[in-house]
Amino acid sequence: MSQKPLRVLGAGVVLGAAAAVAAGSAAYAQEDPIRIGSFLSITGPASFLGDPEQKTLEMYVDRINADGGVLGRQLELVVYDDAGDANEARTFATRLIDDDEVDIIIGGSTTGATMAVVPLVEEAHIPFISLAGAVVIIDPVNAWVFKTPHTDRMACQKIFEDMQARDISSIGMISGTGGFGTSMREQCLEVAGDYGITVVADETYGPRDSDMTPQLTNIRNTDGVEAVLNPGFGQGPAIVTRNFAQLGIDVPLYQSHGVASASFIELAGDAAEGVRLPAAALLVAEDLPADDPQRDVVVTYKTEFEEQWDQPVSTFGGHAYDALFIAVDAMERAGTTQPEALRDAIEQTTGFMGTAGEVNFSPEDHLGLDLSAFRMLEIRGGTWTIAD
Amino acid sequence: MAEFLQFFFSGITVGAVYAMVALGFTIIYNASEVINFAQGEFVMIGGMTSVFLLSAGLPLPLAIALAVAIAVAVGIALNVLAIEPARGASVVTLIIITIGASILLRGLAQIVFDRQFHTLPAFSGETPITIGGAALQPQALWVLGGALVVVLALGWFFTRTLMGKAMRATAHNRLAAQLAGINVRFVLMLSFALSAAIGAVAGVLVTPITLTSYDAGAMLALKGFAAAILGGMGSAAGAVAGGLLVGIAEAMGAGYISSDYKDAVAFVIILLVLFFLPRGLFGGKSVERV
Numbered sequence: 270m271s272q273k274p275l276r277v278l279g280a281g282v283v284l285g286a287a288a289a290v291a292a293g294s295a296a297y298a299q300e301d302p303i304r305i306g307s308f309l310s311i312t313g314p315a316s317f318l319g320d321p322e323q324k325t326l327e328m329y330v331d332r333i334n335a336d337g338g339v340l341g342r343q344l345e346l347v348v349y350d351d352a353g354d355a356n357e358a359r360t361f362a363t364r365l366i367d368d369d370e371v372d373i374i375i376g377g378s379t380t381g382a383t384m385a386v387v388p389l390v391e392e393a394h395i396p397f398i399s400l401a402g403a404v405v406i407i408d409p410v411n412a413w414v415f416k417t418p419h420t421d422r423m424a425c426q427k428i429f430e431d432m433q434a435r436d437i438s439s440i441g442m443i444s445g446t447g448g449f450g451t452s453m454r455e456q457c458l459e460v461a462g463d464y465g466i467t468v469v470a471d472e473t474y475g476p477r478d479s480d481m482t483p484q485l486t487n488i489r490n491t492d493g494v495e496a497v498l499n500p501g502f503g504q505g506p507a508i509v510t511r512n513f514a515q516l517g518i519d520v521p522l523y524q525s526h527g528v529a530s531a532s533f534i535e536l537a538g539d540a541a542e543g544v545r546l547p548a549a550a551l552l553v554a555e556d557l558p559a560d561d562p563q564r565d566v567v568v569t570y571k572t573e574f575e576e577q578w579d580q581p582v583s584t585f586g587g588h589a590y591d592a593l594f595i596a597v598d599a600m601e602r603a604g605t606t607q608p609e610a611l612r613d614a615i616e617q618t619t620g621f622m623g624t625a626g627e628v629n630f631s632p633e634d635h636l637g638l639d640l641s642a643f644r645m646l647e648i649r650g651g652t653w654t655i656a657d
Numbered sequence: 658m659a660e661f662l663q664f665f666f667s668g669i670t671v672g673a674v675y676a677m678v679a680l681g682f683t684i685i686y687n688a689s690e691v692i693n694f695a696q697g698e699f700v701m702i703g704g705m706t707s708v709f710l711l712s713a714g715l716p717l718p719l720a721i722a723l724a725v726a727i728a729v730a731v732g733i734a735l736n737v738l739a740i741e742p743a744r745g746a747s748v749v750t751l752i753i754i755t756i757g758a759s760i761l762l763r764g765l766a767q768i769v770f771d772r773q774f775h776t777l778p779a780f781s782g783e784t785p786i787t788i789g790g791a792a793l794q795p796q797a798l799w800v801l802g803g804a805l806v807v808v809l810a811l812g813w814f815f816t817r818t819l820m821g822k823a824m825r826a827t828a829h830n831r832l833a834a835q836l837a838g839i840n841v842r843f844v845l846m847l848s849f850a851l852s853a854a855i856g857a858v859a860g861v862l863v864t865p866i867t868l869t870s871y872d873a874g875a876m877l878a879l880k881g882f883a884a885a886i887l888g889g890m891g892s893a894a895g896a897v898a899g900g901l902l903v904g905i906a907e908a909m910g911a912g913y914i915s916s917d918y919k920d921a922v923a924f925v926i927i928l929l930v931l932f933f934l935p936r937g938l939f940g941g942k943s944v945e946r947v
Contacts, residue, residue: 314872316772446917474911475920477876479867482667482792483912486660504774504868515785516663516792536776536868539783 302345303338303606305330305596306371308361308386309400310378313353314447314476314503317530318378321574321586322400323348326375328577329593339600347371351382358382359389366393372606375592377401378585381448387414396612398592400585402527403452407635415615415635417591417625418584419549419643421453421500422460424526427547427643428498429457429464431656435521437495441470441488443481443509445501449527450476453500469493474505481505481512489518496520502527507536514540521545526643530583534651545656547643549584551624552653566622587624595621595628659790664912665905666788670797670866672904673804674700677859678881679888679896680807681852687828687891688848691751695735695759697878698766699856702728704869705766707861708775717778725857731762732853736846759874766871779865796865803862807855808897815893824848828891876920883923887930889937898938902926 307326310319330346338344347369349361358377365371366389373396377383380403387406390397390413397414399406404420432440440461444454450473461468470491472484488494497520499509506528513522522544524533529548534541550557554567570590571582598621599614600606618637621628626642647656678696685693706727710720739754780799785792815821826834827844835841860869867873884903888895903923911919930937 312767312772317774320772473916478919479863480667480671480908483664483908484916486663486667486791487912490660504870507774507776507868511783515783515794517785517787532773536774538776 300342302343303340303600304345304347304369304371305593306362306365306369306374306395307346307348307376308351308358308365308374308382309348309376310353310382311348311350313351315353315379317503317532317583318400318585319350319353321580321583322376322378322589324578325574325586325589326593328574329590333597339597340604340606348376351378353379353382355379355381355385359385362386362389366390366395371395372608373398373596373611375400375589375596379448380406380452383416387411390414394608394612396596396608396615398596398615400588400592402449404456405452410633410635413612415592415595415630415637417588417595417623417628419526419547419625419638420456420636421449421525422456423638423640423643424453424500424547425457425460426464427640427645428523428525428545429461429466430640431545431547431645432466432496432523433464435496437521438465439467439469439493439495441472441491441494441497442468443472443474443484443488443497443499445476445503445505446473447476447501447503447505449525450501450505453525453527457498457500474501474509476503476505478505479508481509482516485509485512485516485518489516494520496523498523498525500525500527504536507533510537510544511540526584529646530585531581534648534653541648541651544648546646548646548653549587549625549642550644551582551584551587552646553644553655554582556653556655562622563624563626567624570624584624591621591623591625591628594623660912662789662791664908666791666793666797667912668905668908669901670794670800670904671907672884672901673797673800674859674863674867674877674900675880675884675903676804676897676900677807677855678877679884679900680811680893681856682881682885683891683893683896684811684824684852684855685848686885688824688845689740689751690748691740691755692882692890693849693852694752694755694878694882695762695874696852696856696881697874697876698759698762699728699732699853699874700860700863700877701766701869701871701874702731702762702853703857703860704777704864704873705770705775705860705871706857708777708864708869709770711777717780721861724861725854728853728857728860729850732849732856733846735853736849740845740849741842759878763872763874770871772871774868774870775864776868777861777864794866796862800859800862800866803858804897804900807858808893811851811855811893820847880923883927885937886927887937889939892937892939895937895939 309322330344334343351358375398377399380401383399383401399416402418404422406416444450470488474481524546526548550563551567554571557564574582603610603614616630618630626638628637630637645656646653681696706724707720779796781795823839824844827841884899888899907922910922
């Protein structure tokens with residue numbers, strides 16, 4: 270403990286001071302890279318999550334390395350594609366821990382993949398920052414598991430807050446039966462009462478379903494539905510939105526943060542007009558007021574991502590951005606990548622401004638975001654606008 | 658009543674697509690007794706190719722025509738590269754080859770296209786037509802009309818043209834057809850080309866409603882397979898009836914029972930048919946075809 274970390278720190282100072290000659294430095298050459306392991310759903314049904322996440326990690330690891338790395342060591346990113354399959358995720362996580370001997374794991378695009386890996390990292394004592402949504406990941410708190418995206422419970426609360434403000438008290442729900450939709454449906458049903466909202470119709474659809482007209486017809490025929498909420502992600506919500514418009518249902522439609530990407534508007538077309546959803550500030554980066562504390566980080570990330578990849582930014586890539594920089598920040602504060610010290614440093618993260626909002630971790634809170642991190646957006650004129 | 662009508666519209670729209678997939682199964686099955694599990698991939702190729710050609714600046718009709726042509730080329734290539742070389746292998750082996758081909762095509766589509774969901778603009782607007790309190794999308798009429806045209810054209814082809822008769826002869830008795838001078842290898846190739854074309858047309862027509870992605874084919878193939886089994890493997894009329902019935906059963910199941918089990922409906926149908934009606938609704942009585 271006494272010798273090595275000090276030398277690492279020393280090397281870091283030297284390198285920071287003379288980045289140009291760093292590549293030739295002997296100390297530099299001897300140091301192992303910091304290994305960041307990742308398993309993401311780059312292909313498969315959740316590829317719209319894993320794809321921007323992978324691109325974000327790759328891009329910023331390269332940039333950090335070009336700037337001299339972290340603690341004077343280069344970062345090495347090891348990415349596996351779990352294709353949205355929890356079994357695969359578990360296999361790859363085992364490989365990351367046993368064979369690749371990574372210092373930290375950032376990944377888990379889906380809740381299923383994340384939860385399959387939680388027992389492994391808890392046992393192996395490897396810090397793990399998940400990029401998946403559901404509240405079960407951090408409630409109850411697992412010592413080694415953190416996450417960057419808002420939870421589905423917070424999305425429900427934000428939506429119900431908005432409904433309350435619009436005097437809506439009885440709603441219909443149509444939820445996807447994938448992990449995300451199922452979890453969010455349960456969370457919404459749990460907190461609906463707190464906002465004086467009754468769910469009078471409760472329908473579901475399969476993740477690969479291509480027509481939700483029957484379910485929506487049932488909702489339409491239920492008395493007293495004042496708004497419809499659709500927890501789910503992927504193509505399902507786009508089809509729900511289209512069917513909703515085709516059936517001429519005349520109440521507000523709420524989507525979840527799961528559809529917060531430009532492709533949703535593109536797929537749903539004109540039917541998306543007037544749809545409301547909670548989302549991170551990233552989607553409306555340029556529309557944020559100049560004094561918004563989040564403005565800088567989201568505008569920077571958006572510009573850099575879109576410049577590099579020539580595709581619209583999505584909040585999911587933003588979660589990977591937050592996770593990577595929380596990890597880097599913690600490494601710098603810990604001055605080491607020793608697992609216990611790194612875990613403690615991550616847990617002590619406060620006032621970190623990410624694309625999802627201000628992160629304040631604590632031993633009781635491994636999410637560190639509050640409701641203010643969500644903005645209620647409305648789709649108007651084919652683009653996102655801030656509704657509140 | 659409006660509710661019933663709504664479920665019915667929803668069912669026949671989706672059912673028409675299942676019917677076209679089932680028709681594709683039927684044609685290849687008749688020519689070779691192979692169940693081509695890459696049938697769903699033809700649907701995907703039709704949809705995805707027209708999306709990408711359209712976004713590349715081609716006018717919609719040309720994009721669609723090209724997409725169908727490309728799907729046909731893929732169908733022929735599948736036959737020439739994968740099925741022909743394994744000629745003489747058991748039918749089960751050939752079926753497994755088609756499963757492999759479907760995985761390969763899905764993988765290729767991921768690389769050639771991308772992994773996102775895509776849509777096409779509806780051919781004649783998106784203002785729904787209201788009939789008896791139920792809404793019907795104009796695109797659904799295109800799907801139904803398309804299915805009808807395909808069925809009529811196939812009917813004409815199989816009963817009025819020499820080539821069609823040759824295909825039916827091959828379906829009845831391959832050896833006898835060969836002895837009568839029919840080029841059964843060409844018939845097999847034609848069956849793949851036809852199936853691919855029908856699949857691609859279905860894919861193009863349905864993309865504005867259901868959206869498409871590189872892996873959209875798998876579920877369609879399974880549903881189309883259920884439809885073909887229900888109708889009686891090998892019967893074109895059965896494929897159409899089976900497709901519509903599966904679609905309607907799904908919509909009614911989702912509407913009246915529980916939407917949780919919508920996908921299960923098709924598979925319960927397969928099981929029930931296999932248990933109680935192994936030759937399907939329109940399957941022949943003759944034993945040797947089974």
